Amino acid sequence: MRTVTESTDTPMAAPSRHFRPMLVGLGAWTNHLHFAYDAVAVLRPQMLVELGTDRGESYFCFCQSVVENRTGTRCFAVDNWRGDLHVGGYDEATYREVAAHNEKHYHDFSTLVRSDFADAVARFADNSIDLLHLDGLHTETAVRQDLERWLPKLKAGGILLMHDVTVRNRGFGVWKVWEELCARGRSFTFHVGPGLGLWEKPPRRPQPPLIESFLSAPNESSAQFLSEYHACTAELHQRIAQSWNDGTIRDTYFAQQTTVQVFFSKDGVHSEEDSVLARIGHDEWKELALPLPPGGYGAVRIDFVSAFTTIEIAAIRLRKPNGATLFEAESAEAFNQIRVAGDATRLPHARSLRIQVTGLDPQLYLPHLARTGDVPEPVTVELKLRVSASERSG
Template sequence: MGTEIIHADLPSRRFEPRIYGVGAWVGHLHFAYDLVAALRPRLLVELGVDRGESYFAFCQSALENKTGARCFGIDTWRGDQHAGGYDETTFEQVSAHNRENYEGFSTLIRSSFDEALGSFLPETIDVFHLDGLHTEAAVRHDLEAWLSKIRPGGLLLLHDVDVRAKEFGVWKIWAELHERGRSWTFHDGPGLGVWEKPPVSKLPGFLEQLLSPPNERNEALARYYSDRAEEMQKKIAGHWRDGTIRQTPFAQQTIIQVFHTRDGSHREEDSVYARVGHEGWKDVRIELPNDAFAAPLRIDFVSALTTIEIASIRLTKEDTICFTAEDDTGFEMIRIAGDVELLPDPKLLRLRVTGLDPQLYLPAVNLPASEGTFILHLRLRVL
């Protein structure tokens, strides 16, 4: 059977995601859309919503394909050690989007996953997406708590099954689940596992093809979704090139990524994130690991071609101030590199972001040997 025949009737052929590029889920949006359209879940639950990239793909499908689903998205909307911390802007924007588009059938529960557990009856969830904290202990805990809530024959989606850095342990749990039921793994981006809770049942439409033992149909489906993922990445790259990134949902917040290093080389695995909204001045406090070094510290902003005004940068360990910049003299010690231009300003460090990778390098500092908490404090606003 030709791959065209398999894909001709997939609803995602006509899917235009409203929310994309704000998380790490862009490679699976089309699958999420088809999944909801085909399975028509009565109850869908997601743990770990953040800015709603995955959750709103499920909701958009439920609405556009009139599936009649009840959807619940659960999160503290405070962030975690892998996603980084973020401010209230995220919850405000996610709840506004939910209210404006999906209020009739979608509920956001702002609580810990454990606290929300009592709101769901055993064996009632048709589609369950777990995308919370990604350590092995956290995923094991969340799955043990929630597995009994999924109905037999229901589907579990597990995000980040391919990531092996930064204490991610989802892959270990995924290897175990793989032995206990039918599954499929998408390897786009950080990887997505799809697992059917036993016993095996006949799934509707393309899902049965996907979860059947390896064959040319599930390979063709995986290729179809990889192509959609690539198209989405190209679309986002195009937004950065032509400046339309400013009109996308991505543009409502700025990500601050802080690289700490002991040997002068800056690696993704030795970095922490924070995210801020763009309404007014923000005092941001970014906690670095206790064993972090600043030789030197690098600060990147992922920000949609904005202007960033910085009033002060301070580095502290317990009571010791290790570095401070709040005027010309301090700001002159900071090296600027990558996609950024320095704009004149008598008081502020004023930066115009010109692309994806603006970088600030603080001077290398010797940190006190004490055990204390190591914190980067920034006072800034994004225009």
């Protein structure tokens, strides 16, 4: 790994001070983009590998830094692009868009490896990777397996980044593995958002000052970097909120897909923990089947993250494993039992449920499932829907 140690690499001169991410607001990475950009800029890795790319919020930030800081890095994004238990399943629209973005901006140094992590590992030699980012499935077992397979590929003195190291709900177990890893090498934990871990594979070696400041934190320079990152991230969050307020979110990469989130609870008090996700591309009819864990589901709510689109729903069913339905809507009368709330307006339609999304949080409340609230076996939520860009007014 080639390093930069010039005197300009001071807390007041983080390379990311002029960084304006091309892609933001896609996932859980907003809080860490500036550090990720700086890590590439100062480490100047010869080879960077990311495990878990999804829509590319983190990966394309690394790539943007490669270009803007002329680091000459070879980058590899490994993902099967099918989704997982925690991000939910998604369709081909994700890979199509990631591949198109990669081809347009980064094809000369960046390769997408569409594969399971376990199969891709043989493509990389031991001690060949300078900067490895692990952000796959977040269960403890999966993270252990991923590390066991991939740590030998990281060079001695190489840097590992791990995302979601502080999340302790939703079945996430990264934090447990992270705590053990911290005992085996120098590390730093960014506690903002879902947490980002920075770890140096032993034996220790001199790192560029920005990285060194974190690996030997707490100290004055790490505190200054953190405060800069905090300010930059706040600005980014404002930029994202503004793009929802003024509608320009429609023009972003983000706007070409819709996330469907089904919340379930016994009492109508909904939490992220009791929800399942899926993501779809636009303009075609899609059929989704989202299994809910066994339990009682008196109250089911369906949310969308969808940039000012029109969503047409031809069918909603809650089905038991034996095929029996707990709830079914396929006609205007049945759809009338569903309450449209939040940032959504019901549009007239003879047969289906059609809504206009008017902001970040549109919601559909299914009627209370009074007699079936204690179903012990898993239930599947089936949806047939099509999402289309809305006509702009004015």
